[in-house]
Amino acid sequence: MRLLLLAALGLTAAEPDSWPGFRGPASNPVSANAALPDRWSKTENIEWSVNVPGRGWSSPVVAAGKVFVTAVVTDGKSKEPKTGTEYSNQYVAELTKQGLSEKEVFEKVNARDMEMPHEVTVHYWLYCFDLKSGAMRWKREYHAGRPPGGRHRKNSFASETPVTDGKAVYVYAGNLGLYAFDLKGKPLWKAPVDSDKIYLEFGTGASPVLKGDLVLIAGDAQTRQFLAAFDKRTGKAVWRTARDIGPPMGEMSVRSGWSTPFVWTNALRTEIITVGPLTAISYDGEGKELWRMAGMTQMAIPSPFAVDGVLYLDAGRGGALYAVKAGASGDISLPKGTRSNDYVMWTEPRGGTYMPTPVVYAGGVYSLTETGILSRMDAATGKLSYRARLAADAGFFTASPWAYNGKVFFLNEDGKTFAVAAGETFQLLHENALDEFAMATPAIVGDRLLLRTDSKLYAVKARAAAKKK
Secondary structure (H helix, E strand, C coil): CHHHHHHHHCCCCCCCCCECCCCCCCCCCEECCCCCCCCCCCCCCEEEEEECCCECCCCCEEECCEEEEEEEEECCCCCCCCCCCCHHHHHHHHHHHCCCCHHHHHHHHHHHHEECHHHCCEEEEEEEEECCCCCEEEEEEEEEECCCCCEECCCCCCCCCCEECCCEEEEEECCCEEEEEECCCCEEEEEECCCCCCHHHCCCCCCCEEECCEEEEEEECCCCEEEEEEECCCCCEEEEEECCCCCCCCCCCCCCCCCCCEEEECCCCEEEEEECCCEEEEECCCCCEEEEEECCCCCCCCCCEEECCEEEEECCCCCCEEEECCCCCEECCCCCCCCCCCCEEEEECCCCCCCCCCEEECCEEEEECCCCEEEEEECCCCCEEEEEECCCCCCCCCCCCEEECCEEEEECCCCEEEEEECCCCCCEEEEEECCCCCCCCCEEECCEEEEECCCEEEEEECCCCCCEC
16 A cells, blocks of 8 residues: 555655665655655754855765765865856857957856866865764765866856765766765775866766666767766776767757766666757667657756656756657657657647756646746646746746655755645745755655755754754
């Protein structure tokens, strides 16, 4: 009976003290724990809070009572993030109106909004905190020097979320390498990953995932795209597949990707699902292509995931949301003007998002734009229940939503979380404020919610005494 209830809600049974990777054990961050908090502030329901030195937008991961996060500490001053998504484009428009040449515009935008390798020396850190107290157990510097590429000030040099199997924690820094540590902080191995240019030096962000004894990474960049597997015990490269995402669509085509792969174990087989510019592709366990689907945008950033045997593909900002059945082969792209075929169950043309990955909960798919417009679709049919703005002053969103106890939660970049009633009618219940810049997707661990802001990590627990560290 419990398993039937979990399936109906879009949940998965998981260890209560485990949150192994980006968006949790099923890549759909939901929980059935009735003790989880729905209200918090900087002082209300805070079990503990700790400072996290440096900056990183990786999510917390948890194993064996330990919380792991990554961050990069910069020698000297680092460029601060800003809320929103259009300020670079607005700056370009302002400079163009002033009559500046394209080269002059590019130089000014880079000077203001980009942080390039020659400008900074950085230190990459893995931090381990105690889940119950927040005390730092240990920290390890896994790289120091010039970063392998630039970053937009909105990104960080540590945006990839680590992954853990409960025995070791695996850290990926895009264009730099993979690193493995045991849970006591002992370095186990490292595997270099060649550097390649990312679109406009925006920086990297696709997290590693585990499949059995393999650590998988997707390395989509401007001149090459690949999926690679490494032995999690030794770091040895096992296989690498060049990803054919199709021909460029012009000189300024986006060929880079930021979407985390998804290991989809369905009733028929296990597949590795990748989303990149223009194309979603499925691979078997050895990197052989199974099927592909066009229809993604050039910047399809949200990650694929599956619930109840249905795979959800978010095509990115301005694109569609697709629900796909298992068993496909070959090209399953939809002809223009159609919304379904033998394997695509349904399409919501306006369901795509820019940064936040949708969440499926209690029979609904909740999809949020970066500007706070929420769409709720029926998970079985794709029928739109509503489309509404969270609030007049909702702000901007990067973190992915999560859900439990009849509510869906949405964290904006100002650190404010909007709690919405799950169901076919939009109802904003309340708002919770932490008053600090936030972009990381939270972790749910038993009756705790782990929230990361620009400088802190919070353990939120109902009726907990506040113990600031």
